[in-house]
Amino acid sequence: MKTKYVKNEFPVLCDFCGNVIHAGEECVVEFNAKEGTAQFRHKYCPGAKAVVTEIPKPPPPLFWRLKIVSQDKEINICGLVFAAC
Numbered sequence: 001m002k003t004k005y006v007k008n009e010f011p012v013l014c015d016f017c018g019n020v021i022h023a024g025e026e027c028v029v030e031f032n033a034k035e036g037t038a039q040f041r042h043k044y045c046p047g048a049k050a051v052v053t054e055i056p057k058p059p060p061p062l063f064w065r066l067k068i069v070s071q072d073k074e075i076n077i078c079g080l081v082f083a084a085c
Contacts, residue, residue, distance in 0.1 A: 002031045005043065015039040017047025 006029055012021045021027045021042055030039045 002033070004029050004031070012040045014041050014045060014047070016041045016045050019046065 005026060007026050008021055008023050010023050012027070013019070014021050014027075019042070021040060026043050028041050028043055030041075032038070
């Protein structure tokens with residue numbers, strides 16, 4: 001299929017949403033040479049499917065808070081107990 005951006009000389013119905021593409025409005029024409037057809041659509045068609053993007057994941061929480069339970073015996077890091085050096 002060949003795609004062309006053209007400025008309409010006469011009103012045409014959009015093949016995607018069914019609304020009128022007015023004369024003088026820029027639109028997209030897709031030519032299909034095998035079938036001998038052409039499809040007209042708005043450059044930014046209001047009835048076209050929206051593009052879905054992936055929602056970014058929030059950053060992981062910070063688990064690197066240190067809590068000293070006793071200065072000479074043990075250190076508690078995220079619930080794990082380590083012996084102090």
